[in-house]
């Protein structure tokens with residue numbers, strides 16, 4: 001609105017208000033009631049108009065969606081706001097009109113988001129997704145333990161861990177061959193030969209294997225060796241990788257990013273699902289906070305939230321989240337108690353000489369005690385060795 005006409009309108013409004021106040025100084029209770037009713041009617045009318053507007057927005061949304069165009073159009077929003085300000089009869093200042101209508105525009109966009117329910121959302125699919133890998137279920141009600149070394153190092157190391165897992169009745173073996181290390185000078189993993197070693201051990205004991213892949217170009221190669229592709233925390237928003245694993249039909253273990261919100265994790269999972277692969281297992285592995293007592297801060301509440309918001313199985317990595325062997329038992333119990341579908345842990349025959357994460361990997365005695373404690377508390381079932 002131009003400054004001159006705005007001032008005139010404001011003056012007129014003040015004059016009218018003064019007159020109204022004067023005229024209504026003796027207003028009776030009845031008159032007040034009448035005016036309140038009038039307000040209620042206006043509110044209802046506004047509400048009707050908002051719904052009518054939402055309906056039109058929705059139809060525009062459908063058309064735009066069909067054309068593959070984004071719903072949000074900043075130019076169009078600007079145009080609408082300018083027109084409204086031009087027509088503003090007062091008494092609201094232009095800034096207030098802009099603010100009010102921006103809220104309305106935003107709510108309309110939110111409406112579209114809500115209606116386009118994410119593929120991974122519970123709102124879209126009510127039943128739990130059970131990911132079955134070589135006949136073994138994750139998310140089917142029986143918690144799983146995924147265990148193994150941080151990195152695949154040697155065939156001997158893998159065989160020793162294999163024997164331990166087998167004796168504990170564990171089916172899922174992990175072992176990194178492509179390691180996302182903070183320093184480029186640290187052990188980067190054995191690459192494909194590491195995956196081959198993992199596969200050999202798995203064949204010997206009948207394990208299902210999980211290993212991290214970092215590069216979309218390695219996905220196809222990895223499928224020759226592993227059963228579940230891990231997308232690590234540092235790659236949670238590597239969108240090309242998410243699309244690549246989404247284009248396979250192989251189960252994906254998606255770890256939460258170091259500083260990712262729950263919403264970002266859900267959207268990362270949606271990237272995978274949007275490519276047609278809904279065999280996704282989410283993994284809470286701790287997030288970065290100011291707390292230094294643990295390597296990361298395990299966001300325990302993420303577990304029930306993810307279970308509520310999505311239909312996907314959720315694991316908790318107790319090793320990377322805590323980085324402390326002395327609290328792994330209670331933390332694993334807590335994870336299973338809040339509804340995790342399983343727990344991931346690192347175990348190594350000789351952690352002190354491990355090529356990565358040597359401080360946090362359990363030795364065999366610690367791992368056995370860990371498993372005993374979970375069984376004693378009935379957090380996991382007593383199991384028979386896979387191959388006896």
Ligand code: PEP
Nearest residue numbers: 176232233234255285320
């Ligand atoms: C891992 O599981 O080997 C790993 C590197 O974990 P994260 O990506 O959660 O740090």
Ligand code: MN
Nearest residue numbers: 150346356357
């Ligand atoms: Mn590790």
